Amino acid sequence: MGMVKKCWAILALQLACSGAYALDAPVWVGINDPAWNEMYPVRVQAMQAKGDAVRGEAKFVICQGCHRSAAVGRVDGSYPRLAGQHVSVLIKQMTDVQTERRSNPKMQPFIHLHEVLPQNVADIAVYLHGLPVTANHGRGPGDDLQHGQLLYMKDCATCHGKQGEGSDEQFYPRVSGQHFNYLLRESLIIRDGKRRNAHPDMVTVIKRYTDKDIAAVADFMSRLPVNP
Amino acid sequence: MIAIASPSLFQSHLPHWALLALLALSVMPHQAVASDARAIATTICAACHGADGNSTDPAYPKIAGMDEGYLLRQLRYFASGKRRNEVMETIIKDIREADFSSLANYYSAQKPLPGKVNNAQLAAVGKRLYEDGNTETGVPACAGCHQPDGDGNARFPRLAGQHQVYTLQQLGNYHSGRRATDRLMVAVAQRLSADEMKALAEYVAGL
The missing domain is CATH 1.10.760.10 (Cytochrome c-like domain)
Structure with missing residues (x-):
C-alpha cells in the first residue's frame, strides 16, 4: 500500500511539474x-x-x-x-x-x-x-546617427524590431523609449560579459563592437519613435 | 423685538460649547475600549511619548498620527523581542497584549505636532536625498516608500516632524543591523553615509 501511495505521489508531482510546459503549449516550451x-x-x-x-x-x-x-x-x-x-x-x-x-x-x-x-x-x-511610454526620455548626443542606424538595421533589428519594439513571445526587450545612458551602459556590460544573462547571439554580435559603435547604436535606439 | 420674543432655548441656559461637552461626556462611557487606551497612554506611555503622542524628549519618538497597523506591529515586535530597546522591553511587560490594538488605534488618532528644522542648509541636502536618493550608491528615494510628505503608511512609518535625534538613532540601528524589523530598510541604511543620515533626519523633522 505504502509503495502504491508513493508511486501516485511521484506521478502527481511529475504532472504538476510538467504541467507548466504542456497545458497550453506556450511558445517557451x-x-x-x-x-x-x-x-x-x-x-x-x-x-x-x-x-x-x-x-x-x-x-x-x-x-x-x-x-x-x-x-x-x-x-x-x-x-x-x-x-x-x-x-x-x-x-x-x-x-x-x-x-x-x-x-x-x-x-x-x-x-x-x-x-x-x-x-x-x-x-x-x-x-x-500597461503604463504609458512618453517621449521625454534621455537621448544621446545625436552626432553619429547614420553609423548607429546602419549597425542597428544590420545586427539588432532582427530581434529588437525595426522600430525597437522587441518581442513579448521571444523575451526580446523593447528598446524604444529607453534612456540613452542605460542603453549604453547595458550594451557595454553585455559586450564585456558582466551582465551575464544576455542572449548568446547578442553577445556574439556585440563582441565585435568598439565603444564608438556601441555609443552610436545606443544613440540611434534612444531616438526611435516611442509610439510608432 | 422679534429677537427678545423668541429666545433660543440653548442661549437662555447654556452656551453651545458646554452642551457639546455634556453630549461628549454622555457618549464616552459607552466607548470602553477607547477610554482604556487613553488610561494606559496616560499612566504608562505618557512619560516618554506624551499623552498625545507628541514626545518632547527627542530621544523618544513622536508616535502621534502614525499608522495604526505600523504601531501595532512595533508593539508586537517589542513584546516578542524582535525589536530591541532597553526601555520598551521593560515597559511593554506592563501592557496586556489584548490592549495593543486599542493603544495603536489611540495614538494613530492623535494629532501630530510639527517638528523643527535647526539647519536649513543641511535640510536642503536631505531634501534632495529624500526625493531623488543617491543613484551612485543605490540609495532609493525615501519618498518612494514613506511618501513625498513623509506621512507613511501601514508598512512604512510616518517620518514627518520626527525628532532628528530619534531618526538618526534608528537609521544607525538599521545600519548596524541592531534593528532588522524591515530588510529593505537594513539594505538602504547600509548604503547611507553618516552625513547623509544627518541630512535626512534634519529634512524629515521639517516635513
Missing part, C-alpha cells in the same frame, strides 16, 4: 538555455501566475524610489524606464536579478524572495506593461 533562457522554478511560477495590475501597482511602491512613479526611470539612465516593457521581459529580468543570473547588486535586496514572490513578479510585470 523547450527553451532551456542555461546561459540565457533557463526556466528555473521562480521564473516558471511567475510566468504561470495570473498578474493583476492593481496589486502590481501597490507592490511597485518599493521600486519607485529608484524607478520613479509610473516607472519612467531616470533621464540620466541610472535607472531604466520599465513602463511599457513586455511582460515576458520584465518577468525574466526580475527573476534573473532575484536568482543572481543577472548581476545587479543595487537591485538585489529589493527583489529578494523575502520581499517579492513569483505572484508579485507577475503582478508588477502586468502593471508596468
Whole structure:
C-alpha cells in the first residue's frame, strides 16, 4: 500500500511539474538555455501566475524610489524606464536579478524572495506593461546617427524590431523609449560579459563592437519613435 | 423685538460649547475600549511619548498620527523581542497584549505636532536625498516608500516632524543591523553615509 501511495505521489508531482510546459503549449516550451533562457522554478511560477495590475501597482511602491512613479526611470539612465516593457521581459529580468543570473547588486535586496514572490513578479510585470511610454526620455548626443542606424538595421533589428519594439513571445526587450545612458551602459556590460544573462547571439554580435559603435547604436535606439 | 420674543432655548441656559461637552461626556462611557487606551497612554506611555503622542524628549519618538497597523506591529515586535530597546522591553511587560490594538488605534488618532528644522542648509541636502536618493550608491528615494510628505503608511512609518535625534538613532540601528524589523530598510541604511543620515533626519523633522 505504502509503495502504491508513493508511486501516485511521484506521478502527481511529475504532472504538476510538467504541467507548466504542456497545458497550453506556450511558445517557451523547450527553451532551456542555461546561459540565457533557463526556466528555473521562480521564473516558471511567475510566468504561470495570473498578474493583476492593481496589486502590481501597490507592490511597485518599493521600486519607485529608484524607478520613479509610473516607472519612467531616470533621464540620466541610472535607472531604466520599465513602463511599457513586455511582460515576458520584465518577468525574466526580475527573476534573473532575484536568482543572481543577472548581476545587479543595487537591485538585489529589493527583489529578494523575502520581499517579492513569483505572484508579485507577475503582478508588477502586468502593471508596468500597461503604463504609458512618453517621449521625454534621455537621448544621446545625436552626432553619429547614420553609423548607429546602419549597425542597428544590420545586427539588432532582427530581434529588437525595426522600430525597437522587441518581442513579448521571444523575451526580446523593447528598446524604444529607453534612456540613452542605460542603453549604453547595458550594451557595454553585455559586450564585456558582466551582465551575464544576455542572449548568446547578442553577445556574439556585440563582441565585435568598439565603444564608438556601441555609443552610436545606443544613440540611434534612444531616438526611435516611442509610439510608432 | 422679534429677537427678545423668541429666545433660543440653548442661549437662555447654556452656551453651545458646554452642551457639546455634556453630549461628549454622555457618549464616552459607552466607548470602553477607547477610554482604556487613553488610561494606559496616560499612566504608562505618557512619560516618554506624551499623552498625545507628541514626545518632547527627542530621544523618544513622536508616535502621534502614525499608522495604526505600523504601531501595532512595533508593539508586537517589542513584546516578542524582535525589536530591541532597553526601555520598551521593560515597559511593554506592563501592557496586556489584548490592549495593543486599542493603544495603536489611540495614538494613530492623535494629532501630530510639527517638528523643527535647526539647519536649513543641511535640510536642503536631505531634501534632495529624500526625493531623488543617491543613484551612485543605490540609495532609493525615501519618498518612494514613506511618501513625498513623509506621512507613511501601514508598512512604512510616518517620518514627518520626527525628532532628528530619534531618526538618526534608528537609521544607525538599521545600519548596524541592531534593528532588522524591515530588510529593505537594513539594505538602504547600509548604503547611507553618516552625513547623509544627518541630512535626512534634519529634512524629515521639517516635513
